[in-house]
Amino acid sequence: MKNLKLPLTIDPRRSAQRRLLCEGYFELIGLDRLLAISEKASEHVNVKMNFDVDEQGLIVISGNASTKVSLTCQRCNELYEEKLEVEFCFSPVKNEEGAQHLPSDYDAVELDENGEVNLRDLVEDELILAVPLIPKHKLEDCSADADTTWGKLPEVVEKPNPFDMLKQLK
Numbered sequence: 076m077k078n079l080k081l082p083l084t085i086d087p088r089r090s091a092q093r094r095l096l097c098e099g100y101f102e103l104i105g106l107d108r109l110l111a112i113s114e115k116a117s118e119h120v121n122v123k124m125n126f127d128v129d130e131q132g133l134i135v136i137s138g139n140a141s142t143k144v145s146l147t148c149q150r151c152n153e154l155y156e157e158k159l160e161v162e163f164c165f166s167p168v169k170n171e172e173g174a175q176h177l178p179s180d181y182d183a184v185e186l187d188e189n190g191e192v193n194l195r196d197l198v199e200d201e202l203i204l205a206v207p208l209i210p211k212h213k214l215e216d217c218s219a220d221a222d223t224t225w226g227k228l229p230e231v232v233e234k235p236n237p238f239d240m241l242k243q244l245k
């Protein structure tokens with residue numbers, strides 16, 4: 076299963092019993108919350124997800140996701156591209172009580188009323204958490220970092236004063 080558009084929701088129990096491995100993508104259109112905090116974004120989020128049952132009988136959804144978004148560098152105010160990469164390990168629960176009983180290695184993801192997990196929301200949540208609080212270029216790429224530009228005023232081009240020029244004509 077490669078480069079497939081992934082389903083938005085999935086039944087984790089059935090997928091875990093089949094030891095399903097999903098490899099594919101979500102279109103970024105639809106990930107409104109992530110789009111709202113980025114200036115521009117690539118079209119896809121690449122996702123790899125593995126459904127399994129652990130030795131305690133818990134369903135495990137593990138995998139990773141990556142995408143690129145454009146953010147405004149807080150140092151030089153220019154757009155730059157940030158690669159977001161996340162890894163996750165979830166176990167579906169019915170409610171908050173279930174979440175409290177999970178081993179600490181797992182994050183809880185709540186099942187919806189159909190017993191399914193919203194994969195796209197799950198991935199989007201993780202990606203949003205990966206967006207830096209203060210976005211900035213890598214030091215070597217940031218134009219504000221070089222000593223020569225730091226604190227330098229923009230060059231003022233001196234325009235001849237038109238009144239002075241008139242005076243000269245008289």
Ligand SMILES: [Zn+2]
Nearest residue numbers: 148151212217
């Ligand atoms: Zn910068």
